Amino acid sequence: MEYLSIVFQEVYKILFLLVPVLVSVAMIVWLDRRVWAFVQKRQGPNVVGPFGLLQSLADALKYIFKEIIIPSSSNKVIFILAPIVTMTLALIAWAVIPFSATQVLADINVGILYLFAVSSLGVYGIIMGGWASNSKYPFLGAIRSAAQMVSYEVSIGVIIINVLLCVGSLNLNDIVIAQQNMWFVIPLFPMFVIFFISALAETNRPPFDLPEAEAELVAGYQTEYSGMMYAMFWLGEYANILLMCAMGAILFLGGWMSPIDVYPFTLVPGAIWLILKILLLFILFALVKAIVPRYRYDQLMRLGWKVFLPLSLIWVVLTASYLFYFNLLPVN
Amino acid sequence: MIAHAIFFYTFSIIAVVSAIMVTASKNTVHSVFFLILDFISISCLFIMIGAEFLGMIMLIVYVGAVAVLFLFVVMMLNVAQQKNQWFSGQQSSRHIPVGLIISTLIFFEIIIVIGGWKYKPEIFDINNSVSQASISNTHSLGQILYTDYIHVFQISGMILLVAMVGAIVLTFRQRLGVKRQSYIKQISRERAEGVEVLEVQSNKGVKLDD
Incomplete structure (x- = not known):
């Protein structure tokens, strides 16, 4: 009986977290298209509901009523598993995101490693989908994305080490609290820029959307998918983007902390600050999509391995030496 | 404690079954997927005994990077050759003694470590x-x-x-005759060195040197 009540409590908490995340994923798709349209002097989706706010809902309804087509020569189990894996991995990562000092589903010691591990597992959804489709374009897209995500994870990992050197803890709440006096975006600004660009590559956003480059690969790993399975890929992708924005907000922009530690600002709950920071980062993501042309594949690899990795490694040495020389290392 | 035991047995059964399926499944790509499942359940076991750092590192290193490269290589193989002839073909039976020797060695190593741990705790x-x-x-x-x-x-x-x-x-090889893109060269190009105005006489072509 005791177990049951614990389980019910946890399920309630999980629903309280997941439903807003899913709704905001739908809203964020609308925001993405609107920002993209405004940069190009178009209107964007503005018909369904006020300002077109319900556009994503209409799209979702359309996807639900479409037929799911499973190619006869595909590997059926893995074909069906792929969107499920993408979606699940995109959602379970939200368990450790702190919305305030106490509002966090699982306040684990190795929160940042968990986030990193889950985001590095995200590549499996794409590989599975691409391989199980048993078709040339999805397969090429899957191979490209595997190489791309593995490469950019390396630089994201090194950037996380930079932040951890300044914090001395792997707990996400400790990382946020360590930024009380100064957000890490100020001392580690170059790392923030590299993190932002790596996050674009990690989530397959333009200008690094080579796995689904429609000019070359039709739609990459999603080519054979239809109906709700396609929509799940698409939801998982946007949930991953939101997650990367949340990670950037926690690592560099002070998480749930208010920008100024003055009276009227501290009244606003931490969750609102975190959401505002995520939105700021997301609008930057959307602007990049509208402004920058797509990279060529060899340029992408060159950027990841020959520019970002050495730069972030050098910055690790610099940060460590600075902290050591001025005796600022966080020791407990 | 009951919930703990239930989780422990679930994860260990998944780990053992998927480890068997790695060798038993007919399709090589399926084997790699079972290997990944094995890694994940083992990292769950690590987390259950309180070694959360090791569990997460296991996920990041093995599942996030090593297994992706594994999958990468296996997928590149010819799909027609992926029929795994387990204990059936003439060719594969030659490898069985080698595999048996290696697995016996690993088995005895584990026995020595665990036995020492159990009966001579002062060594460790x-x-x-x-x-x-x-x-x-x-x-x-x-x-x-x-x-x-x-x-x-x-x-x-x-x-x-x-x-x-x-x-x-x-794997490094110097390839000849490859045109490399040099960003510095491209950016520092000026009009004077890029464009040349020639006086072309009629009925005589122009020879461009490149």
């Missing part, structure tokens, strides 16, 4: 490394790894570096 200096409740898993690991075992740690890093350099040397 556990008292030094026992984790206090106040210090987190990650901290205690770092305090041992970077103090007492720093030389072993650095030597293992050097071995990895040597292996990496070796792999690069083996």
Whole structure:
């Protein structure tokens, strides 16, 4: 009986977290298209509901009523598993995101490693989908994305080490609290820029959307998918983007902390600050999509391995030496 | 405790079954997927005994990077050759003795380690490394790894570096006649060196040197 009540409590908490995340994923798709349209002097989706706010809902309804087509020569189990894996991995990562000092589903010691591990597992959804489709374009897209995500994870990992050197803890709440006096975006600004660009590559956003480059690969790993399975890929992708924005907000922009530690600002709950920071980062993501042309594949690899990795490694040495020389290392 | 036991047996059954399926499944790509499932359930077991750092590192390193490269290589193989002839073909039976010898060796190694652990606990200096409740898993690991075992740690890093350099040397080849893109050259190009105005006489072509 005791177990049951614990389980019910946890399920309630999980629903309280997941439903807003899913709704905001739908809203964020609308925001993405609107920002993209405004940069190009178009209107964007503005018909369904006020300002077109319900556009994503209409799209979702359309996807639900479409037929799911499973190619006869595909590997059926893995074909069906792929969107499920993408979606699940995109959602379970939200368990450790702190919305305030106490509002966090699982306040684990190795929160940042968990986030990193889950985001590095995200590549499996794409590989599975691409391989199980048993078709040339999805397969090429899957191979490209595997190489791309593995490469950019390396630089994201090194950037996380930079932040951890300044914090001395792997707990996400400790990382946020360590930024009380100064957000890490100020001392580690170059790392923030590299993190932002790596996050674009990690989530397959333009200008690094080579796995689904429609000019070359039709739609990459999603080519054979239809109906709700396609929509799940698409939801998982946007949930991953939101997650990367949340990670950037926690690592560099002070998480749930208010920008100024003055009276009227501290009244606003931490969750609102975190959401505002995520939105700021997301609008930057959307602007990049509208402004920058797509990279060529060899340029992408060159950027990841020959520019970002050495730069972030050098910055690790610099940060460590600075902290050591001025005796600022966080020791407990 | 019941919930703990249920989770433990679930994860270990999944681990053992998927480890068997790695060798038994007919399709090579399926084998790699079972290997990934095995890694994930083992990291769940690590987390269950309180070694959360090891569990997460296992996920990041093995599942996030090594298995992706594995899958990458296996998918590139010809799909027609992926029919795994387990205990059936003439060719594969030659490898069975080698596999048996290696697995017996590993089995005895594990027996020696666990037996020593059980019957001669004083050999293993556990008292030094026992984790206090106040210090987190990650901290205690770092305090041992970077103090007492720093030389072993650095030597293992050097071995990895040597292996990496070796792999690069083996696969590196200088290709001739490849046009490389040089960003500095492209950006620093001026109009004066890029455009040339020629006086072309009629009925005589122009020879461009390139």
